[in-house]
Amino acid sequence: KAGVTQTPRYLIKTRGQQVTLSCSPISGHRSVSWYQQTPGQGLQFLFEYFSETQRNKGNFPGRFSGRQFSNSRSEMNVSTLELGDSALYLCASSLQGAPNEQFFGPGTRLTVL
């Protein structure tokens, strides 16, 4: 099976812009979770989508949003970018979330200037 894919791999934006990141999960997986990784905060959970519904959300401002399509592909959007949004954004897919393994994509490196 093909692994989790994320596009784009690298992105440079300026403050105030918005960005959309895409994630294609492993075929048959219905749960897609998003994480933000920064040197200071480590790996933090953003949100999870399961069967097109947001099932869980982390402690991030409303500028961070996401959605999931009927084919389980997911997108996350960050509006009004801030310098602190510079991070590696990781997407993970699993069959149904807990208690299954999560498999991660290569990540999107976002730099906000």
Add this chain to the structure above:
Amino acid sequence: SQQGEEDPQALSIQEGENATMNCSYKTSINNLQWYRQNSGRGLVHLILIRSNEREKHSGRLRVTLDTSKKSSSLLITASRAADTASYFCASYGSSNTGKLIFGQGTTLQVKP
């Protein structure tokens, strides 16, 4: 918030030596997972150990779980330079959704 704390934060060893990393967690779990991350890349799933298991092996990896102490350890035997990476433990905690909570990770350097 971090579910787990990992110890040590950094570890440097010679090729051929064993590396042991420890993870402690706070809430009850149904399983615990270990991941590896090479510099700036995605996480690679290494092993999952269920709460009713005490030890699990996968190749050169050995994971133990002590639910009474809320701790787990990852042992890499006969380490190689290619094992140089950061290692993270993660669990779902009390959530039954897709929210994994990660420790801060252990950075392992294996010198050739």
